Amino acid sequence: MTDLIAANPRVIMHLDMNSFFASVEQAANPALKGIPLAVAGNPKERRGILVTCSYEARAFGVYTTMTIGEAKRLCPNLHIVPPRHELYRQMSDSVFEVLRSYTEWVEPVSIDEAYIDTTEIGGLTHAYELAREIQMRIFQELDLPCSIGIAPNKFLAKTASDMKKPMGITILRKREVARKLWPLPVLEMHGIGKRTEEKLHSAGIHTIGELAVAEKLKIEALLGKNGMRLQQCANGVDTRPVDPERADERKSIGSSTTLPVDLTEMEDCIPIFERLAAKVATRLAVKSLAGVTISIQIRYADWQNTTRSRTIHQPVYLAEDITKIALELFRRHWNNEPIRLLGVTVGNLIERNEMVEQLTFDNFEQQEKEYQMDQLVSSLTDRFGEGVIKKGWTNK
Template sequence: MTAGKQKGRVIFHIDMNSFYASVEMAYDPSLSGRPLAIAGNAKERKGIVVTCSYEARARGVKPPMPLWEAKRICPELIVKAPNFDRYRSSSKEMFQVLREYTDLVEPVSIDEGYMDLTQTPYRDQAYETAVKIQKRLQKELLLPSSIGIAPNKFLAKMASDMKKPLGITILRKREVPQLLWPLDISEMYGVGQKTAEKLKTLQIEKIGDLAAADEHALKQLLGINGPRLKRRANGIDLGEVDPDRIYEFKSVGNSSTLPYDSTDERELTGLIDKLSVSVSNRLKRKEVMASKIFIMIRYADWTNITRSKTLLNPSDAADEIANEAKALFKRHWRGNAVRLLGVTGTDLVKRKEAVKQLDLFSFQEDAKEEPIQKLMEKLNEKYGTDLIQKGIKIVKKESNTSGTSFNKDFFQDGRKDQ
């Protein structure tokens, strides 16, 4: 990063290599250099490879491969069940190391994050600093990493993917046409399989095609995300490294694989009830409400369908979530044997900000409560805010069930109260 009158930003993206497998090797050095897979429900038919060592990948094993297939490809594969407490502990130690260099560290997940070194003494020794960080993580925590260095978050993320394991890559904006544009559109960060398929309807096959695409057509196809992806394809990303972003979340969901393929509607709707209770409890714990309910059905042949319904009013109630989820299931289930079901609440709004839209069905109930609400408002006005509230706020501790969540629960206990 060259010096000048107007210096650009210096952003790092740190990506831990085969994190779960690497943590297991750090705890048990006898696993080093051997084909290792971390698999959920390793002893059951539904076992799926969550991640694996590079030695296992070299033999053809890759996530999310079914465990039986991984063992067929690599008979000598060592399989361990996930130990999420161990991974959370290693993750916190990793981020503690990063925060020694800058306060601007944004965790993205349990094993990756951004650093902004622009206003630090390290900005003019970016590559050397990356080498030091990588060596420290390897020496102190026995964990390998790849680091991308760039003037923005998008390019830093793309750079960290270029050399694995133990890579350090600098990606400058002027190098985007040469290094990024020839890549297939599916290799671009932020473009999933479905988005890639949509983009190909516009003959966008490469990242360079997206960089030159018509912005109006992109907006029609993908909404506001279209122009944003085009800017990124041109190396433009104004997003800040925000340490508090890890505490934001967009969905709360839960899924469960049945112990056997089932066509029993009673059993399947019963599972949806249980999943809805779990989703409801987590929504309440986060003090948010869902505006949309998604269900996912995975059939015995591994085909998946997802369907959603926007609620009339945001909700965190288990029965409302379950009713909508079961209605979606009954409407779209083909009667085939089901392997997995999932229920997710999305388009979350904070409970305090949720505005109930009165309609013919809810008006009568709300009208009954209006005098009570006015009385509560008067008393709170006179004696202090929140002196009296309807109901009692109960903060439930989330169950310690093994697993990870999109809302980054593993960082919550490290957050400072505002």
Template sequence: MLVKRNAGRIILHVDMNSFYASVEVAFNPDLKGKPLAIGGRTEERKGIIVTCSYEARAIGVKAPMPVWQAKRICPELIVIPPNFERYRNASLAMFDLLREYTHLVEPVSIDEGYVDLTEYKTKDPVKIAGTIQTRLLEELSLPSSIGIAPNKFLAKMASDMKKPLGITILRKRELHEKLWPLSVGDMHGVGGKTAEKLHTIGIKTIKDLAEGNDIQLKQLLGINGERLKRRANGIDDRSVDPDSIYDFKSVGNQTTLPKNIINARQIEEALRKLAASVSARLKKKGVMGTRVFITIRYHDRRTITRSRKLDNPIVEADVLYSYAKQLFDKNWDGGAIRLLGITAQDLVEKEEAVKQLDLFSFEKDAKDEPLLHVIEKLNSRYGKGIIKRGMKVGRVVDNTNGTSFNKDFLQE
């Protein structure tokens, strides 16, 4: 359902819990329930803890504690080096899942992002948040906390209020009881040094900041003082920006199969459907992939990920399928499969893609040369983009009315 703009917004902030450690547990379930830390240079005394599981935190381990100190606090602590490729792939899968609900997804970092549900059929955003949280846990084995609010700032604050596996609603009318009593240092956007400065003018809580003197705040923090006061009062007009996909440079899709399969024909059919879906999304965004990535999850939840760098950017479904199938055939061990995924990575704008000619593509490219020359002349004379090979089609939006929950949630 389309919710009218003046009715407000419904924003989710999805924040993965202890992300690196959770990814490692998903990769190796034997680590579940154990004190686990991700640490750099674990063989050296100067190595530090990057992040750790909640079991380790309960004992007193925290980042950026030196590894030797963490081991002294918790002798049974399991410390493993970071695997950033593994974390990046898990992040891509997480954001792909979120985009199944709306294209208005804004990645903020590798393990958190905003989702704008305002313009979509959301009879119960809390139920949708619960579904997202459950799917992240069941399909990716990744726990998360989700904040629901009328803007990005409040959604971010809400997601921090209950961890792990929390879902928190924060309405503007609840600021005085849920937000304002917190220390100003706990506010998103206020770092340690800023908090110290605010303390010098008597601002200790978020309520103090919300009621702070405009002139004092501007003298102390410049324009940021005004911005922080607005946020403390629950005011944040920033939109959720889906263009952040280009920071992550991937478009992918995965499917949990209705049953575990080993049949080659069924596997090929699933891969073809995935390739078609990814191809359609690439074309819609006007981008091409220069790396193909596959995910195979077996019936026992073992998961492998493999990728291949390509010589030329690709976008067509049959080509995506071909490369994905090659990767699959090379890495499948014959076990029953529960989930399959295909992702096109390292994206480039279609207009910017430069194809490397080879013996197999030269003949086709030569045939296209006269047409390309005409397009280049027209663009040169009348402006870039005046004519292209193909066109983008805009998204059709449902224009029905909102629900009672939307009205209750955002009539403030």
């Protein structure tokens, strides 16, 4: 496979399930088809956040991360359902089964998207026909719509899949980058969020084309290593291979510890969870990952094991957030018996640059400060090794 890819131009597909959670709900309940639909964390709370919405709802101006109250004002007939994560996971597995029936070179990126290297199963000559076959199989067998981008690398394939939704298939060639991408605002480039956009604007860079031709030293000083990667992508360059094993590496990151003595008091367990969460957060930072499932492990003195987890809507990566959820799980599920081992794991991981932050006016500034500090710690860890920085705790 490696020799074939080296000898021939790579053909990478990016498959993106369209409005996945809402589409699954419509497939499971045909009565929901054709109506404005949203999936929200707490449908009874007007301040609850929309996790996703159907294209019928988007026609009214409704969008993901909007509050239920805002969405209802735009679309009074909006039908809202709570999320069913187990169902979404099952349907996701079925989608990936279809992809793997064509090739083993499938890299799941998240629950609803994946990269597929199709270089050796048709190349560019038959790429469109293959993408159409995959798209129609998923639609006919699972009743789920998807869009597919076809390109010589991951970045361009991801960009292409966003160009035509729902049920689109788009081919994006490197020679088309200057014409199709360079005139666009930098915010429309995959991997650039509002904060990065502000930094680029401050340096007089407003379009993808301006980023592509900017002085390298200027970009590095402005955004560091990530800026250099973004500039390469702006020029249509991305050398990352499709790596099926990377999905396994990204399933979860955890840490556990066997205790020197059995613990029987809550106050003795809290600092253990804080230390475990800090270790997990450091490892997440090194790989620039975040996750939506937090699990704890409790092994009792009689060697009985208990594992409990909680799946949330907004991915987490900070030690404080991991600690908070882990302790909530612990308080709810500990049976007050002596404890021999404790563990914390963050699962269902995604790359942080693929996150959609659900921020309020109250927490935006604080999260931005924490993210910048986290990036600094990650950079120092990369350079000097784990343990070079230890977090100090203060009592307020």
